[in-house]
Amino acid sequence: MAQLYAMLNCFQYPRMSIRMTMSSPLDSRHGVQLNLGEQTMERSLQNLYAMNGGEGPNSYAQNSSYQRGVVDVAKPIIEEEIAMKLDVKQLLSTNTKSFRIADFGCSTGHNSFPAMQIITEAVEKKFRTEGLNSQGPDFQASLDFAYCSCALNWLSEVPKAVADHNSPAWNNGKVHYTEARQEVFEAYSNHYANNIGAFLDARAQELVQGGLMALLVPAVPAFKNSGTSYTTPTEIDLIGSCLVDMAKKGRFGEEKVDSFNFPLYFTIPEELKTIIGRSDNFNIERMEILNNPGKRTLRSANARATYLRAVFEGLLINHFGSEFMDELFELYTKKLAASPHFLDPDNEKSIIYCSSQAQS
Incomplete structure (x- = not known):
């Protein structure tokens, strides 16, 4: 089982003039590349999907304790970064009373609210410690502090080569790059690098002088063969x-499985460092490893299956149809129960990864 890591990246933007325009931002929650201005949406609306809504037993709201755990564990790191790195006097010098926060990873459910509370309380404390109580900001929509949790592992789309029958990266018979051919892995890796680069470029245009960005990025610990395919x-x-078993039973054609791949990529710290290093705006400063207590609420096969159903069901329905979901996740629960390695919380870690732009 791939160990799941979470990375918290804190970036401080250099004090320079910024054009406050949006340029090809990545909506990584739903795996969609959105382009504004003269560009159009890369994918049609019929290919969009979201986490399960509502408050029912299969909803994302009832099955996102893992993501909430990431927020809770990251709290002291975010508080410390705001206390140490956020220059509130510089923010006041811009003659604005507003303080703007963006969450680029929120979905259905409630996890964005405690994250925003952590950030706003930490900023208010920073103003108090600087003796600026009377000059504290109004918290309005803006990008003084950008935040994204458990979202940047989603690709804008499945790499085109992976679904091309004539490509050496065609991933027939599999639904992901793990244990696949090297060409499949490289297609995913290259697509991920391009997505993160576009995300950083867009955020660089949106952050104001002295603003911070914090990212929690799911990742895996290591690759085989010195950094090639994850095994x-x-x-x-x-x-x-x-899905393969159901195709063999005739529930749907094998071509349905061959044409489906998860638009997910789990990076490693070294790879993310390289990608960020290509940016002219963000430099790496800090990396920490910690455990996520939220994952310990998912120790039964049923709980784990329900959690993944909340995350993936929309994507699976879009390709296979809703009539197969109960059967799929019942089979998945049985296989999961027979594989205790997947249910051992000690097989998963979380990386908190922070970085700051060097000041000139």
Whole structure:
């Protein structure tokens, strides 16, 4: 099973003039590249999907304790970064009373609210410690502090080469790059690098002088063969095996499985460092490893299956149809229960990863 890491990246933007325009931002929650201005949406609306809404037993709201755990564990790091790095006097010098926060990873559910509370309380404390109580900001929509949690592992789309029958990266019979051919892995890796680069470019245009950005990025610990293909089976592969079994039973054609891939990529710290290093705006400053207590609420096969159903069901329905979902996740639960390695919380870690732009 791939160990799941979370990275918190804190970036401080250099004090320079910024054009406050949006340029090709990545909506990584739903795996969609959105382009504004003269560009159009890269993918049609029919290919969009979201986490399960509502408050029911299969909803994302009832099955996102893991993501909430990431927020809770990151709290002291975010508070410390705001206390140490956020220049409130510089912010006041811009003659604005507003303080703007953006969450680029929010979905259905409530996890964005505690994250925003952590940030606003930390900023208010920073103003108090600087003796600026009477000059504290209004918290309005803006990008003085940008935040994204458990979202940047989603690609803008499945790499085109992976779905091309004539490409050496065609991933027939599999639904992800784990244990696949090197060409498949490279297609995913290159697409991820391009997505993160576009995300950083867009955020660089939006952050004001002295603004900070914090990212929580799911990742894996290591690759085989000195950084090539990741080899440890994951729960995504387990879903893939269930889909293959159902195709063999005639529930749908094998071509349905061959044409489906998860638009997900789990990076490693070294790779992310390289990608960020290509940016002219952000430099790496800090990396920490910690455990996420939220994952310990998912120790039963049923709880784990319900959690993944809340995350993936919309994507799976879009390709296979809603009539197969109960059968798919019942089969998945049985396979998961027979594989205790996937349910061991000690097999998962979280990386908190922070960075700051060097000041000139």
